Amino acid sequence: MAKLDFKNELNREQYEVVTAGKGPHLVLAGAGSGKTRTLTYRAAWLVDQGVKPEKILLLTFTNKAANEMIERVRSLLGIGEKSKFPLWGGTFHSVANRLLRIYGKEIGIRPDFTILDSDDSSKLLKTISKEFFGSISEKNKPSPALLRETISFSNNSKISIEDSLEQKFPEWMPLLEYFEKIAAEYHRRKKESNVLDFDDLLLFWKILTEHPQVGKVLANKWEYILVDEYQDTNIIQAEIIFNLSKGHKNILAVGDDAQSIYSFRAADIRNILEFPDKFKNCKVHKLETNYRSTPEILKLANQIIAANGNQFEKNLKAVKDNHVRPELLALRSNFEEAWFIADRIDQLIDRGMNPKNIAVLFRASHHSQSLEMELNKKGIAYEMRGGLRFFERAHIKDVLAYLKVLGNFRDEVAWVRILEMYEGIGPVTAKQIYQRLMEMASIDELVDFKLDLAAKAGNSWSKILDVLSRLIKDKEKNVGKMLNVIIDKYSDYLSSKYTDYRQRHDDLDQLVIFSSEYDELELFLHEISLQESFSGRQASKENKENVVLSTVHQAKGLEWDAVFVISMTDQSFPHPLCVREEEREEERRLFYVAATRAQKYLYLTYPMSMFRYDGHKSLKPSPFIIDLDSNLFQHNDLSRSVTYASSDGVEYEPDPDYHDSNDDGDDGFLPDISNW
DNA sequence: TCTCCCTTTTTTTTT
DNA sequence: AAAAGGGAGA
Ligand SMILES: Nc1ncnc2c1ncn2[C@@H]1O[C@H](COP(=O)(O)OP(=O)(O)OP(=O)(O)O)[C@@H](O)[C@H]1O
DSSP states (O other), X not given: OOOOOHHHHSOHHHHHHHTOOSSXXXXXXXXXXXXXXXXXXXXXXXHHTTOOGGGEEEEOSSHHXXXXXXXXXXXXXXXXXXXXXXXXXXXXXXXXXXXXXXXXXXGTXXXXXXXXXXXXXXXXXXXXXXXXXXXXXXXXXXXXXXXXXXXXXXXXXXXXXXXXXXXXXXXXXXXXXXXXXXXXXHHHHHHXXXXXXXXXXXXXXXXXXXXXXXXXXXXXXXXXXXXXXXXXXXXXXXXXXXXXXXXXXXXXXXXXXXXXXXXXXXXXXXXXXXXXXXXXXXXXXXXXXXXXXOHHHHHHHHHHHHTSOSOOOOOOEEOSOOOOOOEEEEESSHHHXXXXXXXXXXXXXXXXXXXXXXXXXXXXXXXXXXXXXXXHHHTOOEEEESSSOXXXXXXXXXXXXXXXXXXXXXXXXXXXXXXXXXXXXXXXXXXHHHHHHTTOSSGGGGGGOOOOXXXXXXXXXXXXXXXXXXXXXXXXXXXXXXXXXXXXXXXXXXXXXXXXXXXXXXXXXXXXXXXXXXXXXXHHHHHHTTOSSSTTTSSOSGGGGSEEEEETGGGTTOOEEEEEEOXXXXXXXXXXXXXXXXXXXXXXXXXXXXXXXXXXXXXXXXXXXXXXTTEEEEOOBOXXXXXXXXXXXXXXXXXXXXXXXXXXXXXXXXXTTOOOOSOOOOOOOOOOOTTO
């Protein structure tokens, strides 16, 4: 392979960062300026300079991003797929997961802990809440999700339950004492169950870095630490980074304050703004060239973000040639919007665009519903990102619960989940059984564990024992085969509980295919809980070529030739619950992130009415759109006819001959949305 | 204590 | 439309 030509692949500022010396560096730069590229080349450069890959830690926002970056580093360096390349990469949570299984013993964490996802946490909190509140009606006590958010926010921002509650849900302050008691009990129960929730992964990692011996080990474990999307880290994460780099201070953080969109889960913009104070002698770098988008798109994006006060001044210049302006389109209903988008996607594909270079973005995952139907109708394959993950689906979790108790028999949530699936066993009996089971010293004692139960419950218990004993005795190692034993018994329950059981069964089949690649239960359990989907190992290769439907949050850091941002209404974007000024500014940043994903084509659309379970609702365009200059948009026949139709009741006919006109000499009519 | 059936509510983003 | 809560009877 030809020697890597770093100079040629990067601009001067990027090159400076990539080849910078030791010590702390911060890159604070706008969207599409090549921050991620710089980080990737930095990793490659370090290895090229002789740094061992295992001495580099790369922290990213999703595991997918980490894997892609590591692959890119590999290919830059010409390292084949078969050779080892042990660079550490992943999200904070997944790295914590790995480290805690190695070093956790020192702080009282067993290596076989299982992980609670947010649904599991809610379930445990619901049980605890019932114990504390007794039979007070549901209306007068906080929901499990609310409890979870309060506790989680307090963990992630290092504040008390009191402050967290005051900030997030002040209306519940009268019940503060309950919140505190429940939080304490929740903590105790997790410990007893040998489980960690997402927050614990970070908290205990931080505690590890403060441990007298392990802390030293970790501070020397890596020589270079690279962090992407630093604007969306929280206080705990910043402390982890600080402690890890105590010895060498070789840290490179990149981010953009204008793209901070996770404050709802305690991400704190001060991390990036105060980075230079925290790391003395830190060099701050700026990148001011946008390589991603056309000047027209960038101009629109800049105006979107300009409406926010309070931000780091950035000067972004586009290098791409002029192209078409973004389009703003009003459609009459969410169905028409879906029809229009699907049609336009069809046209783009017909004109030769690769479907994988097209994305549809939205504020909330359910906004994609009508569009999904329309795409199915047209036979356009798509990949959905955001919303419920594969491993969070109820039926997947049902069958995984059996594996979880085999891996960690103390897991209360998993046990209760299994037990309550059976006839005659409800919350009370489940809890009793769980308590008796904790007399066991290991899962092997389960095989002949006798219980005194009522007839129905007793019958159910023997069914449960049946499945689990078989798994214990068989000593089958392949996870796929183990799952088959479980699914065999689970099928009847599945079809009796769900009307869409066929589809759910397909999911289970997919799970079996995926899990057949694992011959070690522990490894399987450790890996799945933090996996975004299972594209990492296997699943569908064809998915890679499909149109992407994604929440804006999930689209962070990515880019496509053509981007549609749909459902830009006052009821969806900004989200109606975001009323405080900081919240609205964050929503605007989210809009900025959405718009800056586009390379060539950007479409903003909104339906003027929507059908919901409670009937028909008419909608206004998003206030973010009204704020924008209309001459930033391209006009075309469609927007004209649609708007006319809405204002004077003229019947609107979708124009089958409609084609995107690239020349835009038409200075005519724009949807008049100023006085709705 | 569990289950079944009727009533009420549902409004976001994620590791 | 679907999920979750609430209450009555077994
Ligand atoms: N020096 C360069 N020469 C050519 N292309 C570049 C250069 N730097 C960046 N790019 C391209 O610009 C695009 C955006 O880069 P990248 O994703 O790294 O930006 P970013 O700053 O991380 O964006 P975001 O803030 O949206 O995450 C990529 O397609 C990248 O390959």
